[in-house]
């Protein structure tokens with residue numbers, strides 16, 4: 001099997017619950033443009049309750065079990081986040097807190113992750129990325145180091161609810177290529 005035809009399964013997580021979220025629209029646009037061999041399943045975080053260690057026990061909450069197994073079953077994760085008050089939204093941090101347990105053995109351990117941010121401001125939500133990187137580093141995720149994918153003036157790039165900026169999408173596609181390479185580089189070759 002060649003690299004191009006090997007399937008890589010990505011999980012896309014939006015850091016916004018807003019029905020008309022730009023972050024979610026970006027993930028949808030990415031999903032619609034994927035090339036052969038890359039799949040992207042999207043999830044939003046409506047069903048994730050506030051973290052409570054008392055509830056973080058076996059068998060645990062179904063929504064949390066589902067979150068952890070979706071992450072575990074994916075080859076890599078793509079996170080699209082807005083910036084809230086110069087940081088990452090509480091909704092996203094909360095979900096990552098759930099996903100981070102058990103500590104040092106979580107579904108995020110060694111998981112390749114690509115992050116992107118967007119904002120109506122010209123800063124493109126980049127400050128959220130630094131908090132997000134720190135949080136992911138604490139759970140030993142393998143955050144892909146590439147040029148930051150930031151999408152400024154995102155509201156002007158949405159037409160009829162769809163994200164339509166081809167330059168940004170090409171930039172994101174290059175990041176996904178790096179993510180894909182990282183996943184494939186770890187696979188044990190199958191000898192024929």
Ligand SMILES: Cc1cc2nc3c(=O)[nH]c(=O)nc-3n(C[C@H](O)[C@H](O)[C@H](O)COP(=O)(O)O)c2cc1C
Pocket residue numbers: 015016017018020021022023024081082083084085086087118119120121123124125
């Ligand atoms: C509570 C709150 C805080 C925000 N703080 C920032 C901020 O610090 N920097 C920024 O660029 N935009 C900020 N914004 C604007 C968001 O970037 C904008 O609402 C964005 O579109 C939200 O993402 P979404 O479209 O995916 O829901 C803030 C919005 C909210 C609701």
